[in-house]
Amino acid sequence: DIVMTQSPLSLPVTPGEPASFSCRSSQSLLRRDGYNSLAWYLQKPGQSPQLLVYLGSNRASGVPDRFSGSGSGTDFTLKISRVEAEDVGVYYCMQAVQTPITFGQGTRLEIK
Amino acid sequence: EVQLVESGGGLVQPGGSLRLSCAASGFTFSRYWMRWFRQAPGKGLEWVASISQDGSEKYYVDSVRGRFTISRENAKNSLFLQMNSLRAEDTAVYYCARTLQGGSDYWGQGLLVTVSS
Numbered sequence: 678d679i680v681m682t683q684s685p686l687s688l689p690v691t692p693g694e695p696a697s698f699s700c701r702s703s704q705s706l707l708r709r710d711g712y713n714s715l716a717w718y719l720q721k722p723g724q725s726p727q728l729l730v731y732l733g734s735n736r737a738s739g740v741p742d743r744f745s746g747s748g749s750g751t752d753f754t755l756k757i758s759r760v761e762a763e764d765v766g767v768y769y770c771m772q773a774v775q776t777p778i779t780f781g782q783g784t785r786l787e788i789k
Numbered sequence: 790e791v792q793l794v795e796s797g798g799g800l801v802q803p804g805g806s807l808r809l810s811c812a813a814s815g816f817t818f819s820r821y822w823m824r825w826f827r828q829a830p831g832k833g834l835e836w837v838a839s840i841s842q843d844g845s846e847k848y849y850v851d852s853v854r855g856r857f858t859i860s861r862e863n864a865k866n867s868l869f870l871q872m873n874s875l876r877a878e879d880t881a882v883y884y885c886a887r888t889l890q891g892g893s894d895y896w897g898q899g900l901l902v903t904v905s906s
Contacts, residue, residue: 731892
């Protein structure tokens with residue numbers, strides 16, 4: 678199974694400041710078509726997860742452009758250029774290059 | 790508007806069975822892979838099962854293989870998860886989700902399944 682490791686586990690950020698989330702996989706997530714099968718989700722308190730980024734760097738529909746995904750192979754990053762209060766929650770990365778599909782343990786974003 | 794609405798959860802005794810349903814609307818259901826995920830109380834997200842557009846391909850996490858069955862009925866825009874031989878560790882909120890380019894872009898509201906005597 679592919680192990681997904683996220684860091685940090687907790688991220689306190691002042692509104693208006695940037696935030697960066699790291700996700701590392703135990704095997705490459707690069708598909709034969711050149712895309713990385715890596716997605717980022719945000720689960721706000723009491724809500725279902727929402728897709729932020731798919732294929733490593735593609736923003737999902739309706740996601741603000743302050744969110745951006747990057748990386749390839751085994752190292753990936755999600756960045757928020759300017760954190761807003763509504764961004765609070767747990768951020769998960771997920772790989773789908775092979776089954777079982779696996780998630781990282783999550784990074785909790787909190788507002789200072 | 791895309792909507793996924795789960796039903797069928799609740800309290801069940803260890804060893805019992807439940808069938809979860811997910812009613813899809815607002816998109817052409819038969820064109821998408823679908824997934825079930827779950828989240829145990831206070832824990833992270835876990836993938837449970839996936840099914841192809843026509844139901845011919847199915848995949849499961851090891852912990853449920855042989856006990857859970859994912860299925861779909863495209864004519865009724867419905868996804869199902871038959872859960873047998875339930876264990877305490879199956880207690881979780883279960884989500885159905887649409888698959889797009891490896892990610893899951895729409896999720897249901899979640900359904901609590903509690904396995905307890």
